[in-house]
Amino acid sequence: MFSVTVRDHMMIAHSFHGEVFGPAQRLHGATYVVDATFRRPTLDEDNIVVDIGRAAEELRVVLSELTYRNLDDEPGFKGVNTSTEALAQVVADRLADRVRAGALGEGGRELAGLVVTLHESHIAWATYERSL
């Protein structure tokens, strides 16, 4: 199995609901350094999994809809705890939608899966992986 990973980041504000979150129930924020991994069992005719430039551009587009925002105010996240792991799924699912819509070309349709990791600090990160 082959994979290619590209890294970017987003900077958001949010708060959490539930006693388990302690002080993170207050409005605060995070930089998420985001790694998106594209998996494919074989290489394409150019000998690549996916063009790294295009993959990076797709990740940038997905993150641009989230970054520099207060997620508590986003209609799509009303009443939702936007935990690191939940946001990893949001990023992965949006990337999957774009791949299926052809954003990575025909070759993108050969991808087997996606893995998205969000690093919230130097000591904590979360991952969501899914098939395509």
Added chain:
Amino acid sequence: MFSVTVRDHMMIAHSFHGEVFGPAQRLHGATYVVDATFRRPTLDEDNIVVDIGRAAEELRVVLSELTYRNLDDEPGFKGVNTSTEALAQVVADRLADRVRAGALGEGGRELAGLVVTLHESHIAWATYERSL
């Protein structure tokens, strides 16, 4: 599949038995930067895999029983080569025991697996993964 990872470290002395270890047969030491990954197929009602604060605290407790010690003098490691990979299993198994005992709450019992990585330097690390 979702996962959450927390990072901590321990600083131990030890020596190895066996010619394969060369100069590492002498008493020496290591800082192990330890990553503990908790895996779960779905998120809980708070939209998380596990509370990152509690996960970090459990890892801290497990490492506190190992750090600042000469492992050659620990009864549990008599005659055992405490290699990086062997210690990864020790940390993972002790975390698993705590999870099963309820240290991460009822939700912790939904965890599917654990992965523990010990970084012994910037150029070498070892991992042990197990189900729960």
Added chain:
Amino acid sequence: MFSVTVRDHMMIAHSFHGEVFGPAQRLHGATYVVDATFRRPTLDEDNIVVDIGRAAEELRVVLSELTYRNLDDEPGFKGVNTSTEALAQVVADRLADRVRAGALGEGGRELAGLVVTLHESHIAWATYERSL
């Protein structure tokens, strides 16, 4: 010259005033990974610059007054752009106050200077350095 550095982090929300900031004028957030460096021309009688454990604890205390907050709502930051470089100075000055008040013991009074770096992402960070 000797120095010792300890690393910790904080997670805050804020917004900026001024066209130069573009989308960062919206309420958003950041994880700041914070490195605090303590400088001293000679070592003390224990052969150290400062006890790493105590230095880490002082940094933790300073960051605990900032983390998990919306800085726009903090009285001390009313009308202030809490840029990465400005926050580096805030952390350094508060650490300096604590050192002068004796939080690092008598030896802390021998420190020559402080350097504080805040990493806002994997591709941007800011530093403030000052004497003591």
Added chain:
Amino acid sequence: MFSVTVRDHMMIAHSFHGEVFGPAQRLHGATYVVDATFRRPTLDEDNIVVDIGRAAEELRVVLSELTYRNLDDEPGFKGVNTSTEALAQVVADRLADRVRAGALGEGGRELAGLVVTLHESHIAWATYERSL
């Protein structure tokens, strides 16, 4: 499952064929920081997956045949796009050949798989994994 990973690097020149590569069609170069992971379901009699020193030496030998070269001039890569993911496979396959030839000793024959990751920058890397 256990694994041990060692890190090394190589510095090569190459160019790519195909419009998808844009400016990377020109002769350019890369430092690849290479992580080679050796996987094994159980530890050997020395309580290790593989001797880290020997694993590092085998990786060094494989990389020494690639580093400080223009890959466009290497007979084995004539007409081949030496993308990061393709080179990950080259390194993994050459390591696999050496392991099967006994370079890691008899214990090396118990290895279940290899994973090789090539980091081409701080924001992009590629991986190839295979069984042994």
Added chain:
Amino acid sequence: MFSVTVRDHMMIAHSFHGEVFGPAQRLHGATYVVDATFRRPTLDEDNIVVDIGRAAEELRVVLSELTYRNLDDEPGFKGVNTSTEALAQVVADRLADRVRAGALGEGGRELAGLVVTLHESHIAWATYERSL
């Protein structure tokens, strides 16, 4: 003293002249992860050293004139050993030219100095610092 640092990268081919370089006399290549630090004794009216977005853009422009090239073929480097430290100076001097030409606005003219670090691998890097 305040500073702001931004990180980007370039990927080039080159060769060196001189026996000291050993195998690096052959045509090979490197990814340089480049950190550009802008220093200023006080903050401007927006409470910043320099806008991080503009600083990143200026660094990108400077690197775009070097990346994806064989430096041996560039007229400006004829007969010059483009070592990591020499390239750090090239990047710093070109950034300095742009700052003095006003690329960072009037505030950019208040900058006191620049530091440029080029990382050629995980185990080697070089720095050039200069005043402005």
Added chain:
Amino acid sequence: MFSVTVRDHMMIAHSFHGEVFGPAQRLHGATYVVDATFRRPTLDEDNIVVDIGRAAEELRVVLSELTYRNLDDEPGFKGVNTSTEALAQVVADRLADRVRAGALGEGGRELAGLVVTLHESHIAWATYERSL
């Protein structure tokens, strides 16, 4: 001012004397990831500060006299607290002796200074800098 930095590591056991050290008074250990920086105001005739390969070799030699040892048993450290900052000075001074003895060639005698950083974990490091 130019500088070149090379990274290596050592793995040692030791214990500390003094209540300030708490549990670190017990025999324990550390991996020190060591960065050695060589500073020079101008480049030599090969357009370098120092050959990176030779610098790395000199660092390796200095660390080989410390690694895989219990520093408590080394005659040179009898009764000495081998703190991270104190060891940074030991490494820097031994490198300086070698440079002055000509280990880096005649050009090495043009070096202006050395900076040595020892990383004891992902959250703590210490530095010693000196002139040459």
